[in-house]
Amino acid sequence: MSTGEYKSARQQGFLLCRHCHSLHSLEQQHQRCDVCQTPLHSRMEHTLQRSWAFLIASVICFFPANLLPIMTFKSFGSGAPSTIMSGIIELFSKGFWGIGLVVLVASIVIPCLKIIGMLTLLLSLKFHWRTSARQKTWLYRGVEWVGRWSMLDIFVIAVLVALVQLGSLASISPGHGATAFAAVVILTMLSALNFDTRLIWDKYAPTDTQHHDT
Amino acid sequence: MMKTPTSSFIACHDCDLLIARTRLQKGQSLNCPRCHAKLFHARLNPIERGLALAITSLILFLPANLLPILSLSIFGQQQSETILQSVLSLYDGGLAIVAAVVLIFAVLxxxxxxxxLTYITACLQFSIAGHYLRQSLNLYHTLHGWGMLEIYMIGTLIAVIKLKDIANLEPGLGLYCLAGLIFTTCLTNSLFDTQHAWQMVKQRRNSGEAQP
Structure with a gap:
């Protein structure tokens, strides 16, 4: 394997502070970094447990987020509550294909892909799947980069609710689906944030040093 | 100062690969040979540019938040919206949590x-002691990625498209300030990074130790 020739900092007795990127010796584990004063850990503590916890919580919130109405539009006393999906269908039926696609990608596709992506990463570490570490790293980077963009629908609701307040003429009120949706976005972001990518590469490091130790 | 082994190596923050430290020319960047993470970018005058951008953003921030972003008119009735008003309407609509989320990510x-950024760059640029420099840099690093102004802007755009059939919409002065603010934020992200600031903090501390 081509990655076999590389050695990690931990194997050679070093530890990187992830805040200020200064290098320390491994003995300083659990002490504070002398530059930025944050606690030093060779790998993030409880990274997999935390990542799993946030991911499972986000999956739970995913259902109310898509089933409960996110807002209700009322004009002259009549109107129906709309969910995320019905809002997208409405945009498509009005002929706004481009913008409908943007909302579809931001509110349905990205949260789904984020959950599936994190699930793949966590399961592959749990069951030691022999997949490319480089691909997994890019998968993580994709999840991390794209994560915040699913907040889009929350801001759309915020703008609509503030603008359309014309009494009985027309008004939009927010629904509780929005709370669940915001929770999905934040929880998946936290799940990604608590995942230590260095664990992906630890599996590929030469194991000779560990064998000598044990 | 004695050269310790830790100062002749760097480690990749994404895959923990240990790499020998190399000197970079201005404008060059160093990527991890194994996972291709960007390890360091020797930017041109990052502190000076960061300060300029921080001051510009500071000027734009208040009008972007206080001036109307959009105004809507329908049957002679008018309604305008600012970021803070959208927070208040969500709160009035019974969604306190969503209101807090919007307040935190789009304003706070x-x-x-x-x-x-203003504090950090001003301290480093003018060699001010800055007792909270370390805490500020840590907090700045933690907040990275949680500011969502550009997403609010796209959200506004989608709201316009949803409403343009039933009402007249006018962009307000706040929208232009918001666009400017997003532009300066993007520039800040590409021209300034905390790593360079940390290196300056380290240098300062080392020179302080050398001449007590």
Missing amino acids: VPGLQILL
Whole structure:
């Protein structure tokens, strides 16, 4: 394997502070970094447990987020509550294909892909799947980069609710689906944030040093 | 100062690969040979540019938040919207949590980032002691990625498209300030990074130790 020739900092007795990127010796584990004063850990503590916890919580919130109405539009006393999906269908039926696609990608596709992506990463570490570490790293980077963009629908609701307040003429009120949706976005972001990518590469490091130790 | 082994190596923050430290020319960047993470970018005058951008953002921040972003008119009735008003309407609509989320990601985090950046760059640029420099840099690093002004902007755009059939919409002065603020935020992200600031903090501390 081509990655076999590389050695990690931990194997050679070093530890990187992830805040200020200064290098320390491994003995300083659990002490504070002398530059930025944050606690030093060779790998993030409880990274997999935390990542799993946030991911499972986000999956739970995913259902109310898509089933409960996110807002209700009322004009002259009549109107129906709309969910995320019905809002997208409405945009498509009005002929706004481009913008409908943007909302579809931001509110349905990205949260789904984020959950599936994190699930793949966590399961592959749990069951030691022999997949490319480089691909997994890019998968993580994709999840991390794209994560915040699913907040889009929350801001759309915020703008609509503030603008359309014309009494009985027309008004939009927010629904509780929005709370669940915001929770999905934040929880998946936290799940990604608590995942230590260095664990992906630890599996590929030469194991000779560990064998000598044990 | 004695050269310790830790100062002749760097480690990749994404895959923990240990790499020998190399000197970079201005404008060059160093990527991890194994996972291709960007390890360091020797930017041109990052502190000076960061300060300029922080001041520009500071000027734009208040009008972007207080002036109307959009105004809507329908049957002679008018309604205008600011970011803070959208927070209040969500709160009035019974969604306190969503209101808090919008307040935090679209107002508080961007505002705090601008204030921190101003403080950090001003301290480093003018060699001010800066007792809270370390805490500020840590907080700035933690907040990275949680400011969502550009997403608010796209959200506004989608709201316009949803409403343009039933009402007349006018962009307000706040929208232009918001666009400017997003532009300066993007520039800040590509021209300034905390790593360079940390290196300056380290250098300062080392020179302080050499001449007590």
